[in-house]
Amino acid sequence: MSGNTLGKLFCVTNYGESHGPAIGAxxxxxxPGLELSAEDIQFELDRRRPGTSRHVTxxxxxxxxxxxxxxxxxRTTGTPISLLIRNTDARSKDYGNLLDTFRxxxxxxxxxKKFENRDPRGGGRSSARLTAPTVAAGAIAKKWLREQYGVLIRGYMSQLGPIRIPFQTWDSVADNPFYAPNPGIVPELEAYMDELRKEGDSIGARIEVVAENVPAGLGEPLYDRLDADIAHAMMGLNAVKGVSIGAGFESITQKGSEHGDAIYADGFGSNHAGGVLGGISSGQDVTVSLAIKPTSSIRTMRPSITRSGEAIEVQTLGRHDPCVGIRATPIAEALLAIVLMDHALRQRAQCGLTR
Structure with a gap:
């Protein structure tokens, strides 16, 4: 009932608050037997970490x-793995006026409304700070999937606000703060974000995640479909307002002769299904697209109410991402890895080794 655990066989329970002493999973x-060190996990955490460029918190x-x-x-022993990440730079005074005010x-x-008691500091439990433990858990899933099946999971930003980012190369994704697969467009993205920060406003983004070498057969019909569990996990990521698999909403305008992925002796002719058919992986790349809303914490004054129902104007101060989508790519990768590992273990338990 608590909603803090993801997965059935590979179970990740997230705990902590934004301004508490620590967060973790x-x-x-x-x-058992997976070779693992803090360095394996730290690499992924550093990709998500705040304060790495002027465009983020x-x-x-x-x-x-x-x-x-x-x-x-x-090496892992098969027993629960507990991960701890300490909070060291919380500034709770930035939120002192929010106990009786709703942003x-x-x-x-x-x-x-739900709990009648909440931690207003940095958003408390609802803060994007809680994505760090998810990334840490995803690092373990990524490594296990890579060693067991050769699965490679990676993502990129395909749109920042009105600016579409044509895919050019994976090589540039790690070399810029936007995870943009097109180095030529980075100066335009930087100029757009600099102007947005001056305005005290925020913007949304679109993130693409791809899992390659996924074995066929993962997924449980009817209600534990692989794509359904992926969508469920991705909607658990802060600020996500839309998830699509494969062609997604573009499927609306496609004819059946175009959308249906033809099968040949050497494989599929296309991948509009996004690597999932009938809720089960087909062996093609699993492709996921996320719509990230604009950051809610902005300096612009907006109408709201107090706990007693009085009208008030709210301005959110503190340190915030003007576009939360900029740091969302490693988190989306982690969530996809957790879901795929969970389903791989479920397939192994039910049917033996995946074909």
């Missing part, structure tokens, strides 16, 4: 992960 169900968190359990002599676009109002 407990991973249950990781098979300037909160300075090292995000150093501590592995508290589940390892012996550098438009935030979860302040709904958390209060």
């Amino acid at each position: 407990v991973i249950d169900g990781c098979p 300037q909160r300075r968190e090292p995000d150093e992960v501590e592995i508290l359990s589940g390892l012996y002599e550098g 438009p676009g935030h979860a302040d109002y709904t958390y209060w």
Whole structure:
């Protein structure tokens, strides 16, 4: 009922608050024998870490992960893996005026309605700060999938606000703060974000995630379909307002003769299905697209109410991403990895080795 755990066999339970002493995750169900170190996880955390460019929040968190359990002599033991990430740069005073005020676009109002008690500091439990443990858990899933099946999971930004980013090369994705697959467009993206920050406003983005070498047969019909679980996980990512698999909403205008992926002796002719047919992986690349809404924390004054129902104007101060989509790529990769590993373990348990 609590909603803090993702997965059935590879279970990731996320805990902590944005301005609490620490955040983290407990991973249950990781098979024994996987060689693992803090460095394996830290690499992915550094990709998500705040304060890495002028275009993201300037909160300075090292995000150093501590592995508290589940390892012996550098290998997983099959017991729960506990990961801890300490909060070191919280500025709770920035949120002192929000205990009785609801910020438009935030979860302040709904958390209060549900729990009648909420942590207003940095968004508390609803903060994007809680994506760090997800990335840490995803690093483990990524490594296991890579070693077991050769699965490669990577993502990129395909649109920043009104600016579409044509895919050119994977090589440039790691070399710019936007995860843009087109180095020539980066100066335009930087200029757009600089102007947006001056305005005190925010913008959304579109993120693409691709998993290559996914074995066929992953997914459980009817209600545990692979694509349904992917969408469920991705909608758990802060600020995601839309998820599509394969052609997604473009399927509306496609004729059946175009959308249906023809099958030949040497494989499929196209991949409009996004690597999933009938909720089960086809062996093609699994492709996922995410719509990320504009950051709700902006300096622009907006109407809202207090807990007593009085009208008020709200301005959100503090350190925030003017586009949360800029740091969303590693998180989306992690979520896809967690879902794929969970389904791989379920397939192995039910049907043996995946064909």
